[in-house]
Amino acid sequence: MTPFWNVRRNSFFTKLLLAFLIVGTVPFLFHMFAFRFFIGNIRAEIVKNTDLRMNYTVSNYEDHFRKLEEAVAPLLNNPNVGTVVANSADKFVYFSAVNKLRDELALLSSSANHLYVQNVFVSFQNQPFVIDKTGLVSVQNMFTRDYVHPMYEERFWTDPFTGPDRYRIYPAVHFKKEQLDGSIAETGLYIPVLFKHKINHSFYIGAFLDAEAVFRSYSLSGNDLFQIIDRDGTLLYSSNPNELTGVAAHIPVSRSGAGSFFSDNGNYVFEHAGQASGLTYLNIVPNENIAGQISRLNIVLYSLLVLSVLSSIILSIILSFKFKQPIQKLVHSLQRMNPNFQLRSKIAEFKLIGDRLQHMIVSTDSIREDLQRKTKMLEKYGYLDLVKRINVNHKDVHSLVDTSRPFFFVLIQIERTRRFRELDIDEQGLTTYIVEFINLTMQQQFPGSVTAQSDKDILFSIVFAKPEDSVKWHELLDRMKPVFDRDSGFYYLTVAANPTLRGASEFTAAYEDGMELLHQRRLNGETQIITQSSPGLHDIHFSPAEEREFDSHLQTGSSAGAIELIRRIIARVERNGGTAWAYRQLAQVIVSKLLMALAAQKIDAGEWKGERPLYEQAKQIATAEEYIECVQSWIIRAAELIAAKSSEKDPILDYVRSYVEKHYGEDIQQETVAGKLNISSGYMCSYIKSRCGETFTDLLNEVRVSKAKQFLEGTDCKIHEVASRVGYQNANSFTRMFRKLTGLTPLEYRREKRMAEG
Numbered sequence: 089m090t091p092f093w094n095v096r097r098n099s100f101f102t103k104l105l106l107a108f109l110i111v112g113t114v115p116f117l118f119h120m121f122a123f124r125f126f127i128g129n130i131r132a133e134i135v136k137n138t139d140l141r142m143n144y145t146v147s148n149y150e151d152h153f154r155k156l157e158e159a160v161a162p163l164l165n166n167p168n169v170g171t172v173v174a175n176s177a178d179k180f181v182y183f184s185a186v187n188k189l190r191d192e193l194a195l196l197s198s199s200a201n202h203l204y205v206q207n208v209f210v211s212f213q214n215q216p217f218v219i220d221k222t223g224l225v226s227v228q229n230m231f232t233r234d235y236v237h238p239m240y241e242e243r244f245w246t247d248p249f250t251g252p253d254r255y256r257i258y259p260a261v262h263f264k265k266e267q268l269d270g271s272i273a274e275t276g277l278y279i280p281v282l283f284k285h286k287i288n289h290s291f292y293i294g295a296f297l298d299a300e301a302v303f304r305s306y307s308l309s310g311n312d313l314f315q316i317i318d319r320d321g322t323l324l325y326s327s328n329p330n331e332l333t334g335v336a337a338h339i340p341v342s343r344s345g346a347g348s349f350f351s352d353n354g355n356y357v358f359e360h361a362g363q364a365s366g367l368t369y370l371n372i373v374p375n376e377n378i379a380g381q382i383s384r385l386n387i388v389l390y391s392l393l394v395l396s397v398l399s400s401i402i403l404s405i406i407l408s409f410k411f412k413q414p415i416q417k418l419v420h421s422l423q424r425m426n427p428n429f430q431l432r433s434k435i436a437e438f439k440l441i442g443d444r445l446q447h448m449i450v451s452t453d454s455i456r457e458d459l460q461r462k463t464k465m466l467e468k469y470g471y472l473d474l475v476k477r478i479n480v481n482h483k484d485v486h487s488l489v490d491t492s493r494p495f496f497f498v499l500i501q502i503e504r505t506r507r508f509r510e511l512d513i514d515e516q517g518l519t520t521y522i523v524e525f526i527n528l529t530m531q532q533q534f535p536g537s538v539t540a541q542s543d544k545d546i547l548f549s550i551v552f553a554k555p556e557d558s559v560k561w562h563e564l565l566d567r568m569k570p571v572f573d574r575d576s577g578f579y580y581l582t583v584a585a586n587p588t589l590r591g592a593s594e595f596t597a598a599y600e601d602g603m604e605l606l607h608q609r610r611l612n613g614e615t616q617i618i619t620q621s622s623p624g625l626h627d628i629h630f631s632p633a634e635e636r637e638f639d640s641h642l643q644t645g646s647s648a649g650a651i652e653l654i655r656r657i658i659a660r661v662e663r664n665g666g667t668a669w670a671y672r673q674l675a676q677v678i679v680s681k682l683l684m685a686l687a688a689q690k691i692d693a694g695e696w697k698g699e700r701p702l703y704e705q706a707k708q709i710a711t712a713e714e715y716i717e718c719v720q721s722w723i724i725r726a727a728e729l730i731a732a733k734s735s736e737k738d739p740i741l742d743y744v745r746s747y748v749e750k751h752y753g754e755d756i757q758q759e760t761v762a763g764k765l766n767i768s769s770g771y772m773c774s775y776i777k778s779r780c781g782e783t784f785t786d787l788l789n790e791v792r793v794s795k796a797k798q799f800l801e802g803t804d805c806k807i808h809e810v811a812s813r814v815g816y817q818n819a820n821s822f823t824r825m826f827r828k829l830t831g832l833t834p835l836e837y838r839r840e841k842r843m844a845e846g
Contacts, residue, residue: 141308146360148306194221204301213290233266259333260299260325313372498549499584499602508578572615582609583617607669633831642685647727682726688781800838
């Protein structure tokens with residue numbers, strides 16, 4: 089029988105464990121040998137490493153100053169600077185040069201240049217202002233409010249005009265800034281760098297270099313003290329915040345250009361001289377730090393040795409078990425000769441990772457497209473906020489809106505025809521099509537333009553352009569009009585295109601002006617482009633006499649008389665240059681009067697079955713023919729309903745009307761008619777009022793005026809004779825009543841009728 093130890097010794101687990109232990113022992117022995125071999129050279133390696141890091145830092149600092157000088161050099165010969173210095177009388181050229189110079193300074197100050205410049209400015213001799221990345225800034229605000237420090241008072245910034253240096257770096261200080269509430273806040277640690285032209289000393293360019301950002305980017309000194317000293321021994325920058333810049337350096341400098349040495353106080357100083365700038369760079373490492381590093385390194389190395397031994401033993405045991413278990417399963421499967429066992433060569437984890445990664449990429453593309461769509465939608469919401477003052481008041485939405493460029497504003501109203509409504513076409517689909525077409529056309533000519541929907545049938549376009557683009561913009565609108573005219577059978581547009589170039593704060597005013605221009609549309613079914621407004625029409629309402637005549641015709645069921653009156657009013661609107669808006673307002677007035685007449689007769693307006701509400705019809709009138717057709721149909725239908733209501737049998741009302749029709753030429757008294765009905769005159773009057781909405785006197789005057797019209801049309805009787813025949817003893821009273829009910833005097837009525845017949 090095989091001894092137990094021999095079985096265990098020959099097992100896969102035992103051999104695998106021994107192999108891992110041997111593998112772990114070899115690095116341990118190597119580390120022990122390497123530690124003892126290199127321990128004596130650690131100090132030299134630390135010095136060498138620090139020196140290499142110092143070389144890297146100095147090289148980057150020198151290269152950075154060179155790049156900054158190269159970036160500023162074009163500005164010294166920039167023609168825009170010369171224009172500002174010349175102080176040209178042409179303000180347009182002057183401010184154009186200022187704006188261009190501001191843009192170049194802003195570009196130089198941007199993070200994309202990796203120059204770590206917080207701001208760049210141009211200072212002019214004998215000028216009360218400077219130009220920086222924000223534009224014109226007064227000298228006083230610049231150096232007593234925005235960049236405040238006792239070392240750099242306002243007087244300091246005038247010295248460079250007379251100084252001999254063309255390029256100089258000044259000590260870094262913590263500048264402060266005065267806030268709007270009067271408090272002082274620290275802005276950052278900046279190194280002022282000034283550049284002057286070789287010949288022209290009437291200006292210089294200054295840059296505020298972010299000292300901490302440059303140090304973070306180029307320094308590898310860790311916790312060591314890093315300093316920069318100029319030729320005069322002045323400390324320009326120190327990584328120790330307690331060290332004051334602008335004072336003589338206390339660290340001894342060898343002035344040999346490069347090297348390392350121990351200073352008097354035992355610190356190890358690494359000195360490098362900048363070849364181009366003439367600056368001296370120091371990296372100061374206290375001696376105890378080097379000794380401490382070696383001591384710490386000893387502790388770390390011994391700890392690593394112990395940790396490596398323990399980890400090797402633990403990992404050897406764990407890995408042995410990890411490898412043993414799947415192999416045991418394979419062995420058991422082979423011993424049992426399981427035919428269903430399959431050894432797959434593909435690793436499922438990698439396949440799963442691949443599948444998930446593919447799914448992630450597809451999902452990312454979908455998310456990106458969705459994000460772009462939502463960003464465009466939020467941009468339109470931002471402009472809609474500015475146009476209609478919705479006050480979204482969200483900084484992320486407002487950040488998408490460009491309010492820095494001038495723009496032309498276009499307001500478009502969509503009108504759908506009767507044919508469109510009969511075909512029951514998707515209204516929102518039409519609106520979306522028009523928005524996409526206008527947006528695509530505008531953006532091709534004017535990139536950045538925005539077209540959006542502000543109301544159900546109202547669209548607006550914000551076209552960013554320049555003053556010289558006005559002609560091109562109008563030509564674009566003229567080219568778009570034939571496209572919409574092709575579908576004039578289904579819809580037409582009113583395009584309010586104000587030719588005024590708007591500023592950033594005029595979004596709402598532009599929208600309101602556009603709404604006024606929409607009211608200038610003429611009544612037809614074509615797409616119209618309106619660029620200027622005309623005096624509005626105010627006389628679109630009924631006069632008191634016309635109201636009474638209109639009501640009289642309706643109450644008597646005379647649709648022809650009511651239509652004739654409406655034609656006179658329409659003719660007046662047309663003579664006064666009536667717009668589509670005026671016609672629709674008049675249509676709504678007519679609708680209101682018809683509904684009031686029906687209500688007076690206690691007729692339900694809902695008897696217009698199967699038709700859209702009258703007010704909705706009035707809003708959708710497109711052409712003059714459709715307008716006349718609708719108004720006539722409304723009046724005829726209302727007169728029919730009133731006539732049908734009046735034809736209903738009513739013994740009292742029928743008797744009163746019959747008596748008045750027979751005796752209209754006599755002196756009729758209410759008491760006489762009431763007595764014949766055996767009722768009181770008060771009851772009779774209230775009864776008539778409740779049934780037909782008018783008094784007995786109104787009914788009598790309507791009949792008499794109606795008979796008078798017949799005499800005026802069919803005879804040559806004089807006015808006083810006609811008055812006598814219809815029951816008026818006084819011709820003046822007859823004339824006043826006739827004018828009250830018809831709006832015309834009897835003589836004017838006869839003349840109009842004769843002219844119409846002749």
